Amino acid sequence: MQTPSIQHIIFERIQQEGPISFADYMRMALYEPGYGYYVTGEAKMGWEGDYYTSTDVADFFAHCMGRQLKKMWQQSGQPAHFNVLEQGAGRGDLARQVQQWALADDSAFATALDYRSSDIKAGQDALVSMDHDFAPAVIVSNELVDAFPVHIVEKQGTTLYEVAVTIQNGRLAEILVEPDNTTLVDYLDSFKVPWRTFTDGWRAEINLDALSWMQRTCQLLLGTNARKKRHGFILAIDYGDTARQLYINDRHHGTLGCYYKHQLTERPLVRPGEQDITAHVNFTALIQAARAQGLRLHSLTTQRQWLTENGIYDELEQIHQQQFGKIDTDRASDQGQIALLQWYNLRQRVTTLTNPMGMGNFKVLIMKR
Ligand SMILES: C[S@@+](CC[C@H](N)C(=O)[O-])C[C@H]1O[C@@H](n2cnc3c(N)ncnc32)[C@H](O)[C@@H]1O
Incomplete structure (x- = not known):
């Protein structure tokens, strides 16, 4: 018997359940066990894959990360063991380069540093995994949150519709549905996005998984002992902006993008499982979610500024x-x-x-x- 394709599995689900939200579609395309873009196949990153990241561009990026981590170690009183966990680490290149830098720069820091990588490809889902044996002082991620499934909303008249995925003429197609709860409207309203004044057809992505990721990541940092919460840092790098900059009328089509062999396309429904699908990150949402867990904002800067400072x-x-x-x-x-x-x-x-x-x-x- 032939194994079914991810396309087939998505079709079957829609035939059984009716239209599914874009977020559910994206989750299947990227994460469906055995089929999704992130959980199967050869490495997708680097020059031979679909995209490259800062780590691929030059060692400078890792060296700046090393200097940043060393500052954090110093601010923490130079403990003998300094645990760093990187989530969504891909091939672990950043970890390797940071460790090499540390060895060349400062043997005391290099000895203290225990830098571990995790990735969904190795079965470590940053949205669900909790590594109790390893108490990180810093949790790092680069271009992780932009991969989480997003809901897409579209404004028409006074209504905020949600984009759903259905089958039309034997193909996957988008339709607009009225959400059956107020979660997505509440999300935009909580950031005071004046979407009701925006032009009809305005679209935006809403990353609810980013909120639960931040909550879990904070809990992982702080530990399970409520009386003795640990101290530390969460460092997340990604493309995106504050809610105020991200959700503006001028960004009429939102920020969703697909990457296939280094080409940016805007067709998320083609090639499910074979192309990367991402959206810009709402950093205000990450800050608020972390504050709700008792963390404080240390800094939000551009990568240019951060690299300069480091x-x-x-x-x-x-x-x-x-x-x-x-x-x-x-x-x-x-x-x-x-x-x-x-x-x-x-x-x-x-x-x-x-x-x-x-x-x-x-x-x-x-x-x-
Ligand atoms: C754009 S790549 C970035 C890789 C690496 N951080 C870098 O900068 O080169 C995104 C990575 O996140 C991983 N990933 C996506 N979703 C994840 C999740 N829910 N949990 C853990 N890793 C995830 C992917 O497998 C991929 O390796």
Whole structure:
């Protein structure tokens, strides 16, 4: 017997239950056991996959993360054991690069640092797993929350409809349905989004899983002993913005994007299970969810700002002085020309990480207790 495809399983579910919410569709396309984009197949990231992340661009990113973690270790009184848990770590490249940096930078910090990676690919779902044996002082994630399933809403007249997925002419298709509860309206209203004044057809994504993720992550950080809650940090990097910047009339189509072999498409219903589907993160929602668990906002900055504060340009300058002297002293020689090209390459990587129109505009959220 042939194994059914994810498309077939989605069709069957819709035939049995009727239209499903876009969030349910996205959950199946990305996470359906045995079929979903994130739980099956070869690695999707890196240059040969569907997308690349800051870690793929240059070691600089990990070095800045290392400096950030070292500051947190120092602020925590330089404990002998400093546990870091990275969620949605993919192949664990960031962990490896941070550990290498720590070894080269400071052996006391490197000895204290226990940096562990987890990923849904290895069965560790950041939305459900609770690792009681490992008490993290910092929980890190890069481009994790944008992957969680989102509800999509559309404003028409005075009503906020929800986008659902159905079958039309033998294909998956979108329809608008009236939600049977007020959760999605309440969500927008809680951030004072003036959606009722927006143009008809305005769309936005609502990531309810991000709220439960933050709640669980805070609990994982604080521990189960209510009388002796632990201290520590949650550091989440992603594309997104504050609610006020994210939910504006001008962003008429929302922020949903699909990645397939490094191409951005806006067709989430094609190739379920084969393409990445993501949406920008509402950082105000993450901050509020963490505050509800007793954490405080430490900082919310752009990746560009965060990398600058954590020494990316200092490191670049140091490399220039130490390794690229030939550019100034012997530029016309073959070696000088090679050095010049290598230097341009390195500088370009830093530009990619800090570009205000791209990764530099990612947000870095640090919550603290
Ligand atoms: C865009 S990649 C980022 C990988 C890595 N953090 C980096 O910066 O290169 C998103 C990662 O999150 C993982 N992921 C998605 N949903 C997850 C979940 N619910 N729990 C744990 N990991 C998840 C995916 O498997 C994937 O490795």
